[in-house]
Amino acid sequence: MARELHLVPARRGRAVSLAEGQAIQIINTHGQQVVDTWCFNAADMTEFMSMAHLHATLESIFPAEGDALVTNHRRPILTLERDTSPGRHDTVIAACDRHRYALLGCDNDHDNCTDNLASALAEVGLEAPVCPSPLNLWMNIPIGPDGGVIWGAPLCKPGDYVTLRAAMDCVVVLSACPQDMIPINGAACTPTEVHYSLLG
Template sequence: MKPTSWITRVDVPARQGRAVRVGAGHLVRVSTPNGAQVGDLFAFVSADPAEHLSAAHTRGHVNRLFPRVGEQFVTTGRRPILTLVEDTSPGRHDMLIAACDPARYRNLGHRGPHASCAENLTTAAREAGIEITTVPQPVNVFMDVAPDAAGELEWRSSPAGPGAAVTFRAELDCVVVVSACPQDLVGINGREPGPLALEIRH
């Protein structure tokens, strides 16, 4: 599948988040223009935002750590909400790690304010008319975290090159939120956090 035109584009600046409304059957593509930028992706059912994309339910649904092209992400109600239809990246995405938040940065030794994916989510969702009380575990696109032979997690720099993208088809009317992860104390974002792009095809 190689769509040739995208109707709506929303730039996600480095360290910030953005929300878009996506109708069932529409495509949404997340890309890393400069490469090596992780995106925390969330999706909420428009009719009932309490039902949302669940990484834990999806792992059980597909019986792997990340769906392959053609497979689906499901909600807390075990309903398909997004289908992965194309992936031009090396395919390294994470569904184990929680969204970064102020406590995470304090635990890493940072002092003072620091942007976070949890705060980016609540801000972007509020602008879309959704109040978030609990931050779901995101799908961390372009993020390369893997266990070693001893079971320790290795936090690797994202291998996604410039322009790498993942494309999803919405199976339900939903609100998709993407945060350009501001993590700069663990080297997952290459040299420094960068922007992402969201594109929708109707």
């Protein structure tokens, strides 16, 4: 039987509860969309997936298949079980917010991943104490030998997916990043929807 596909609309966020052992498959439907991804301990929202702690655990900035993704308490919360893309996911750049877009020259309020996190959690009656730095799925940020960063386009193709399996009861939040001022969502700078399905 085909798994049910759920939509994350372009520029919006969704929160999904996972029981320990359950998995979520996140699908890059059109192949050029960055998905800011957070995960919180369902029993304690002050414990969350932390990129800073992940760097020390992996001794790398690029998680790969089989890697445990850890919290600010240095405990596994998700495992990157499967990745059909070239495996370039950013763990360095903070979630976009209204201040980021103002610095890029946007005079009006702009959809952003920080607000998407808050609104997605509010829809399920939750609130995050902070906006942690996310796992930016498919965001391609090459880092040069001098430490400089490049805002690259995603390297994945339509239909590429990652599977994340829960190591504890948790809440995963996905934001189809609304960045349309630099080409992290492809050269067209056009955010698109993504899909996800739940696995046993």
